[in-house]
Every structure is written in C-alpha cells, then in structure tokens.
Amino acid sequence: MFHRLGHFVVKRAWWVIIAWVIGSIALIATAPKMSASTDESEFLPKHYESIRAAVVQQEKFPAEFSPSALLLFERKDGAALTDADKADMAKVVKGLTDKHIPLVEQIIPPIEGKTFSPDGQYAMGMVSIDKTKMQTDEFTVAAKDLREEGRALASGTALKYQVGGPAAMGLDQKESSSATDAITMLATIVLIVVIVGVIFRGILVGWLPVLLSIFPMIAASGLIALVTKAFDLKSSPIASAIDIVVILGVGTDYFLFLMFRYRERLRAGDDRKAAVANGVGRVGEAIASAAGAVTVAFAVLLLSELGMFKSLGPALAISVIVTALASLTLTPALLAVTSTKAVFWPGRKWMQEPEGARFHKLGKMVSRRPGLIALVSGGLLVILSLAGLGYQGTFDMAKSMMPKDKESMLVMDTLSKKGGEGAADPTHVFLTTSTKGGGKLDPAGLDGFGAKLGQVPGVAAVQPEPKLSEDGTTADFVVVLKDSAASNAAIDTITKLRSTAHPAAPAGSEALVGGTSSIYKDINLAMAHDYKLVFPVAGVLILLILGLQLRSVVAPWYLMASVGLGFAATLGATTVAFLKLGSESGLMFMLPIFIYLFVVAIGTDYNILIIARLREEAREGRSPREAAKEAVRHAGPTVAAAGFILAASFATFMLAGNVLFAELGFALAIGIVLAAFVMAMFFTPAITALLGKKAWWPGHGAMPDHGPEAVAEREPQVAGRA
Template sequence: MFHRLGHFVVRRAWWVIAAWVVAMIAIVASAPAVTSQTDESAFLPKHYESIQAAQLQEQAFPSSFTPAALLLFERNDGQKLTAEDQTSMEKVVKGLTDENIPAVQQILPVSEKAKSADGKYALSMVAIDKSKMQDKEYTDAAKKLREDGSKLADGTGLKFQVGGQAASSLDQQDASGATDMIVMLGSLLLVILIVGIIFRSILAGILPVLLSLVIAMPVANGLIADAIKMFDLKSSPMTSAILIIVVLGVGTDYFLFLAFRYRERLRTGEDRKTAVANAVGRVGEAIASAAGAVAVAFAVLILSSLGMFTALGPALAIAVVATALVSLTLAPAVLTVIPSKAVFWPGKKWMQEPKNARFAALGRMTGKRPGLVALVSGGVLVVLALAGLNYNGTYDLAGSSMPKNKESMVVQDKLMTAFSAGAADPSHVYLTSTNGAKLSDAALKDFAGKLGAVDGVAGVVTPSAENKAISADGTTGDFTVLLKDAPASNKAIDTIGKVRDAAHAAAPADSKSLVGGITSVYKDINTAMVHDYTLVFPIAALLIMLILGLQLRSVVAPWYLMASVGLGFGGTLGATTLLFQNIKGEPGLMFMLPIFIYLFVVAIGTDYNILIIARLREEAREGRSPREAASEAIKHGGPTVAAAGFILAASFATFMLAGNVLFMELGFSLAFGIVLAAFVMAMFFTPSLTALLGHRAWWPGHGDGGGHGGGSVPLQDAHGVPEPAGRR
C-alpha cells in the first residue's frame, strides 16, 4: 500500500503540491472564528452540583449582583486610608460610572464594610454583563476600567488596580499570546538549528518547519474550527500553544523518519525518485501506525468529563492526522522535485554511510546482554514512577498560567492577605424550598449557624431582605460563605466538601441545598478527573494496543510495548513531582498535568516504540536472530529516534520560558517524558525485551519471518519494478 502511495506521489509530485496549496487556502478561508473559553465552570457537565447551583442562582436571582471585577484602592505610601482618600475613591467610582463603559452594569461605592481590617485597603465591586463573558467586550470592559480608573486616580495619592474574573481573563489572554510567541519562536529556532546540524544542511532544517507551519498548521486550525462549531465543543486558551508544539513536533518527527530513510536509500545508489518512493514504502506504515496511535490517544479524550479536554483531544487528533497526511504525501512530493544535493547542501559527506559508532556500540551491548539492559532501563523507570505516588494536584489554573506580576494576580494576593484568604472569591450556598413555601427567618438563621460551624469556614452572611439575598418569592436564600483558605487551595476544596455535607444534612424538610462558587467548581473538577483517569486511560490503552497488534500482527508485543509506555508515564510524573513538590517546594502540581503527560508521553512516546520495533522486525525479516535484530535496529533506528526525541523534548522545554508555574511544570514534564520515551524506552527497554522474547514476541503471527515464509518487502524502482536482490 505505501509503496503504491510512494510511487503515485513521485509520478504526480507537482499535482500533489498544488492540491495541498489549494486545499489549505480553501480550508482556511471557510473556517469559522473560534473564541477561547476562560470560565472553568463552563467545562463541567450540567449534572455537577456547582453547575446546578449556578443555574439556581440564575433562576432565583436573575438580577443578582455578581462581581466580575474588583477595584482595589491603597495609598502609595502604604499608610491607612484617610477621609480625604475616601473622597478620592468616591470620585474615581463616580467617574467610571458616568462613563457608561459597555457591558459594565453597576459599580458599587466603597463602603466601610469593603475596607480591610488594618484600614489600608478598600474595594469597589463591578458587575459586568455575564452574557458577554466569552465576547471581547467582557475583557475590553476590564481594560477600560484599568485605563480610565488609573487616570482618575492620578494625583490623588492612591494606587488603583483592577482584579477579579474579567481582569484575570484579560491578563490570561495577554499571557497566552506572549506564551504562543515564545513557544513558536523557540521551537522554530530549535527545529531549524538541530535538524540543520543533523543533516549538515540549511534546507533540510527549514523543510519540516515550512511543511508543518505553512501547510499542516493552517489546515489543522481550519478543520479544528469547523469541528468546534459543528459539535459545539469548548476551546481552551492553552490549545493554541500546545497545537504549535504538536504540529511542529510531530511534523518534524515524521519528516525525520522519512528523510533518514530517503538518505539511506540514496546511499545505496538509487536515483532520487526511486529513493523517495522506497522511503515512503519502508516508513509509511510506521508513520501511519504512529499517527493512528497518537490520534486515537488524543481522540479518546472526547469521553472526558471536562469540556477543555473533550475539545482539546479531538483538536490534537485532527492536527496529528493532518500532519501525517502532509508527511506521507506533500513531504515526499517536495523531496521529489528538489534535487537531493540541494536538500543536503552544503554538507559534503551526506552520501557516505556513517559508522554510527555510538549507536552500533549500544546495539551490540543490547544484543549481547538484553537481560541486563532490560533490568537497568526498566529499573530506572520503576524508581522514578514510585516518586509519583507523592503527587498532589492543585487547581489555581488562572494563577498558575500567568506570571505573578500580572495585575489581576497582584490584586488577588493582596486580597488574600488584607482580607480573609477566601475573600477573593467567596462560596455561595443556596437553600431553596421544594414545595413553594417561603423560607422562615428562623430556618435561615439555623442553617447559617450550621454552615458557620464547619471547620475551615471564616464566616457566613445570612440572607435577608436588606442584603437582597432572598429571592423575590421568598423560596430561595443565598448564603455567602467565606473560607479561611484561598479558594483554589486543596484545604479550601476539602472544606467545601464538608460544607456540602453540612448543607445537605442541615436543609430543613421540603427544601434542598446546593453549594456553588469557584471552590465548588474545583471540587467537581477533581471528581471529574478521577472519572477520566478510570475511563479514558484504559480505553486509550486498549485502542493503542489494537493498532499495535494490527501493525505487528502480534498479540504479545503490544502488551510489553504498552507496559513500557505506562512506566514512562509513571516515571515522568514521578520526576516532575520530585522536582517541583519535593525540591522546589510547590504545594502540588497542576491538576491537569497527568492528562497532558498521558497525551504526549503515552501518545507521542508510542511513536518511538513503533519506529524502533518496526525497524527491529525489518531486520529480523532479513534473517537475523532476535539479538542481532535488536542490535541492528538500535544501530540504524537509534539515530532517528535520538534526533526526533531530542528535537521534540527541546521544543517542549521552550514552555519553561513562558514565566509561569503551569508552563514551567508542563515544559519540564513533557520534555523529560519525551527523553524517557526516546532514550530509555525505545532505545533500550523495548529492544532488550524483544530480544529476550525472541520469536515469541511476534506470536501468533510471524512478523519476524522466523523461517515461516516471512521476508522483507521487495524494494522497487521509480516505475514500480522490483529491484534485484543485490540492491536491497
């Protein structure tokens, strides 16, 4: 099949190139616009309590004041606020109110209750139209509040800053844009430089970048936008940065798979077109199988409980498929029309077969002592995996995805120290009648008392007519609950679980309670993640094993291949936990990190296993013994795996330049995981186990030939005519 594909592309190279250019333009031109989702609660299904609480709030308090922005005032000299400062704050609030900023519904005056206990800070709360939350108007309102509020406060001796959800969304957009640029530029330079050095060529370094970012990336983005609109999926702000790495990383990997084999065939004396066709024929199955395994692993996230992953998974799957198609058709077509000397210019020794001394030595070591190699490489993975048992998840997504000097983060930190730690985003408990009867004052007070008695609760505001926390029909009350700990902390999440238990138990007869707020959202995200770990991971593993089994025609090999990938996952999580929790002293790792490690270490790490075992099978089919095949596979496939792994790991490491906790953790874990996948799993663990198992690794088929009529796939010239055995 792939030999036929290679010959078709070679014969119709210019047509293939033209078709891709036309398709890319058409897909990009017809793609709808997509807005990123920044509200964590929007990613949860409707059956979770935090979402039900939000829906009840909308019904019972349709015009309730929900602060989307917080205006923080303090003196420039750090002293207590004075009566003159109060006048200045009122002037700022009135000035902003009179401007009638679009989407801003109400700005509350600064009251005595809105001042910190030490008298140094004061708050004004701003309501912004919730229906605009996913529109540019929402963040534009926060930007306008910042700019105009600072001008109004100028000369008053007051420092004016804006925080809250709208400001956080604005800062997150800015940080995301900067991160995308850093990641893209860093990755581009790394790929061009490293691939250029590997092939000692300028054009070879540029080609994977052009193919990935000029064709594959726009095509993938256009198809993803169509899928998001068609299936009403959510889009996360971090999708774009991850997409860049996936397309460029996978595209570079597949280009290397093809280019190494293309150069290898040229060195045997084949002409350019024949070499391209045979390169596709030899590595096409490995690229297709690898892309299939990666795409399946990504696509299975459609089963996730969290909207950010139900969109991210299919998006990445689409990107991988698009990139694989480019690698199997457009890349060979480009190599066909460009003279081979130009591809590898200015290198002078590219036609000379390298000795691959280091990889040959590693191969010989594995072939001679497969048991020792398996024990050492597997032992490294196991030891690192044990460190992952100490993993602890944290949930401050906004804070972790932005530098600490962003204004919304500065305001959040000051709120947590000047007021109660939970004041930055209070929780809400809704008590509602189930039979239409009004709630009595006695019932409300008794319920508030039981909530206030929960360990970890700093205070409870009982609903009343004065604070407008009772619905118009008197059947629902909104209890504002201040927690002692920061809303996104694990302590606060534990507390909200206790609050839920207390609220459900204390609800009077013919009534029910629902706990809402951002901490309640995090509690439900935690529950959803546990669901995903127990459902998504096993299904993905089974599907990947099925693909491996079909490719290798074996029942045995997929089991130990997936076992090695599983150890790689555990080892990556363990190393990241060890560095950030045990050494750096972070309270935990971001809750989504295990999913991302799964996405890239399990999915993309499978690429390298597939490539090396495909080469191992090819060597075995040539008549070599299992140990000789392992030795030759490392000698010839090792440079490709090492180059691809090093480039992808270096690309992921560029995330660490973004300057925030989330991308520091993400960059390290993914880079380290790819290093494990390429240099431990694929280079040592998989070949050594295959050598130990021998012919049994291919049971019940005879993928290695094994004397049962197997054999290598015949090479062909550019016209599809089989070559004489001497040239194979």
C-alpha cells in the first residue's frame, strides 16, 4: 500500500503540492472565528452540583450584583487610607461612571465596614459588566478601559489604582497567551532549523520541516474551527500553544522518519525519485501506525467529562491526522521535485556513513547484554515511578496560568492576604424547593440550617441573614471559607459542607453548594471519572493498533507496559522537580492528562518506529539479538533526533513565565526524553531480543519477507545505511 502511495506521489508531485496549497487556503478562508473560554464552570456537564447551583442562582437571583471587575485602591506609600483618599476614590468612581464605558453596567464605590480592609490600608470597588458578552473581545476591552481611564483619573493623587476580577484576568490571560504562543513558536522553529540542519549537514533541509508544517498548520486550524463550531465544543486558552508544538513537533518527527530512510536509500544507490518512493514504502506504515495511535489517544478524550479536554482531544487528533497526511504526501512530493544537492547543501559528506558510528556501538551493547540493559532501563523507570507517589494536585488555575506580576494576580494576592483567604470569593449554599416542585420555604427552618453550615470545619463565617428569592422558594446562604477558593483545603471543606448541607435540608427542599470552590470540587470528580474511563479505553485501542501493525499478540503488551512505566516515571520526575526540590504546593490538576496525551501517545511513536525496524530486520532472517543491534543502529539516530527536537520544543514552554507552562514544559520534555532515550532506545529492543521469536507470536515477524516489493527494494548489505 505505502509503496504504491510513494510511487503515486512521486509521479504527480506538482499536483500534490498544488492541492495542498489550494486546500489549506480554502479551509482557513471559510473557517469561523473561535474564542477561548477562561471560565472553568463552562467545562463541566450540567449534572454536576456546582453547575446546578449556578442555574438556581441565575434563575432565582437574576438581579443579584455579581462583580466582573474589582477596583483596588491603596495608598502609594502603604499607609492607611485617609479622608482625602476616600474623597479621591469617590471622584475616580464617579469619573468612571460618567465615561459610560461600553458594557459596564454599574460601578459600586468602596463601602466602609464592608469593602475596606480591617487595617484600613485598602478599599475595593466592584464593577458589573454585561455577562452575556463574556466570551467576546469587548468584555476584556471593558477591563482595559477601566484600567486606563481609572489610572488617568487617579493620577495626581496619593492613590494606587489597580483592576482585578474575572474580566481583568481574561485580559491578562489573553495577553499572556499571545506572548506564550509567540515565544513557543519562535523557540521551536529555531530549535528545529538548527538541529535538523546539523544532523543532515544542510541549510535547506533544516528549514524544510518548518516550511512543510505551514500548510498542515493552516489546514488543521481551519478544520478545528469548523469542527468546534459544528459540535459546539469549548476552546481552552492553552490549546493554541499546544497545537503549535504538536504540529511542529510531530511533523518534524515524521519528517525525520522519512528523511533518514530517504538518505538511507540514496546511500544504497537509488536515484532521487526512487529513494523518495521507496522511503515512503519502507517507513509509511510506521508513520501511519504512529499517527493512528496518537490520534486514538487524543480522540478518546471525547469521553472526558471536562469540556476542556473534550474539545482539546479532537483538535489535536485533527492536527495529527493532517500532519501525518502531509508527511506521506506533501513531504515526499517536495523531495521529489527538489534536487538532492539543494536539499543537503552545502554538506558534501552526507552520502558517507561515519565509521564506528555511536549508534552502531549502542546496538552492539544491546545485543550482547539485553538482560542487563532491560534491567537498568526498566529499573530507572520504576525508581522514578515510585517518586510519583508524592504527587499532589492543585486547582488554582488563575495563579498558574499567568505570571505573578500581572495586575489581576496582584489584586487577587492583596485581597487574599488582607481580606481573609476565603473572603475574596465566598461560597454560596442554596436551599431551594423549586427543584423539588414544592412551595415556599419555611422561614423557621432557615436559622437552624445556617447554624449547621457554620459548624463545618473549614468554614470561617456564614452570613447571618440568608437572601430570599422573590417567590420565596430559594434562600442563598453566603459562606466564607477559611482558605482561598482554589486551595485543596477549600475543596476539602466543600466535601464536608455538602455532606452536612444535603441531609440538613428541610423536607421538601434541596441544598446545592455553588461557587468557585464547588466548581473545583466537581472538576476533581470529573478528573477521577476520566482516569477510570479514558485511560483504559485509549490503552485498549492503542494495543489493538500495535497488534494489527505488528501482527503479534505478545509485543504490544510489553510495549504498552513500557509506555505505562514512562507515564508514571514522568509524573514522578515532575513531582520531585516541583514539589520536592521546588517550592510549589502542588502540580496543576490537568498535568497527568497532558502527560498521558504526549508521553503515552507521542512517546508510542518511538516505540513503533524501533519495533517496526526490529520486525523488518527479523523478517530479513536475522537472529533476535542481531535484529536488535541493527534496529538500534539504523533507527536509533531517527529516534534520538526526533526525541531531542520534540523534548526541546516542549521545554520552550518553560519560557512562558507562568507555573502551568513551566510544569507542562518540564513534564513533557522529560517524558519525551524517557520515551526516546530509555524506552525506545534500550528497553524495547532489549526485551525483544530476550523474547526472541516469541515476541512476534502468532505472526511471522521472524520469517524472511520474499514479497516482490520487498525483494525489489531490499538494500545491498554492503551499502552504508543511515
């Protein structure tokens, strides 16, 4: 199949290139515009308690003031606010009101005794912004206008004026994400150009994977936008940066898979077009299988309870499919119409295989001592996996997704420190009969219910008088927790609060716990669901793909076992780096999912490439140990180059300046290093050598392949190979 595809592409190279150009432009031109959501509650299904509570709040208390922005006033010298400062604050608020900033509905000035800090050093004003426009650019523009206009009004006074809250966080997140995307793309491109150029000793060849990624990137963006709109999926602000690295990283992987085979065929004596066609024929199945495994791993996220992953999974799956198609069609087409001298210019020794190449030595080492190699490499993965037992998750996305010096983060920090950790974002407990179809609440039972809420460990205070809805069916109890809303301690308190509120609800009524901490609690529950469903389903599907590719029942099992060890080892190494050696209180709750996405999915690529070469060498009649030596010798450089580039690409996330991307960058980089340089390079070939012909049971992996295509293209044994 792939031999025929290679010859088809070579014969119609210009038509293939033209088709990619026209198709990519058409897709992006017709694609709808996407907007990213920063509201965690939008990523949860409606049946979760926090979402049900939000619905009750919206229906029963529609006019309740809910600030979209917070105005923080402090003195520049840090002293307590004076009467003159209070007068200046009133002028600023009035001036902002008179500006009639678009979407701003109401501005409430600081109120003494309520929104002043106990020490009198800061005061907080609250702004209501049209929430129907939350997912539009105008919503964050309103926060930007509040900042600029407010600073102008406060100039010449002793006041320090800052804007925080959801709208300001959205603005800061947007600016931070834009910078992250630019840094990630630039750093990744530089890495690819330099490393690929050095490997193949050429200038154009270094730029080829980048240039060849442009059209898949355009086409994938258009398709993702169309699918997102068609199925009403949500888009996360971190998706774009990840998608860039996936297309560039995976595209470079597949480019290297093909380029090493292309150069190998040239060294074996093929002319340019024959080398391209035979290269596709030889490595096409490995690329397709690798892309299939990655696509399945991503697509299975459709089963996730979290909208963030439900949308991210298909988006990344589309990116991988498009990239793989480009690698099997666009890349060979471009190579077919470009002279080899131009591709490898100015290098002159690319036709010569280095004497005593290091991968030849590594191959010999694996073949001579497979037991020791398997023990050492497997032992390293086990040791790192044990370190993962200290994993602790955290849900504070706001602090993790933005640099700490962003204005909204400074406002949040001040409110938390001076106003009490939980006061800045209280929890709401709704006691309602409307969901039960009953009548009005009995006021006599409200005091006792509120008193029970106040006795829950972790609760700092309960508002004395609950607010009743106009129809008398619902009461809103405002509960202030002792800890910040996104902390693990607050989430634990929510568990206790629910277990107290639910049975304490009077007959005919229902208690629903809402608010930020409740949302995080439900995200925690959704993650637990995903771990139990998504991981096993993905594992079974990848196992089937490996079995079909290798025609074996045995090999897929130890390949998946090694990938599982790689996942645990990656989590362990990241836990040590950030929790043991670093100062973080926990790793971002989504980190295990991302490790699964990239280490399990993409890391499988390298195992597939090395096992495909092992099978190829075995089919040519070599003994298991000899096959392991040749596989490491010939596929080792590809795995090493691809793994190093992808790991370095992920490491560029650490330049973004926030905790989330620092953790992501480190985890994914170390995970790819383990997948390429420990699992694929040593563990997999060593285990295969130890098992011998049993690894291919019940197929015929150890039988020589005498098919006409294989005979026609089997390289001379005396020829140098990459």
